[in-house]
Amino acid sequence: MAHLTTLELEDLRHIIGxxxxxxxxxxxxxxxxxxxxxxxxxxxxxxxASDNVQRLMTFLG
Structure with a gap:
């Protein structure tokens, strides 16, 4: 998995929320x-939406 930039990480957390x-x-x-x-x-x-949360969480490690 590629490393996320700070901006990408913030965006990902926002989308998860x-x-x-x-x-x-x-x-x-x-x-x-x-x-x-x-x-x-x-x-x-x-x-x-719950499945989306689970999939997106995998990017956080």
Whole structure:
């Protein structure tokens, strides 16, 4: 794996933070959903954002 510059590291941390926030919000939205189809889609988006966090974390070492 290539070494990250300070700017790249800061950007990566920022993106990870945004994805974590998305997971939290999407999980809250899914709890509020009454429509089962919409709830399923929102949960899918939350899982995707969580997967993104895990993949991005690998760049931090």
């Amino acid at each position: 945004e994805q974590k926030l998305a997971v939290e919000k999407l999980n809250a939205y899914s709890q509020a959903c009454r429509d089962p189809e919409l709830k399923q889609r929102v949960e899918q988006f939350a899982r995707q």
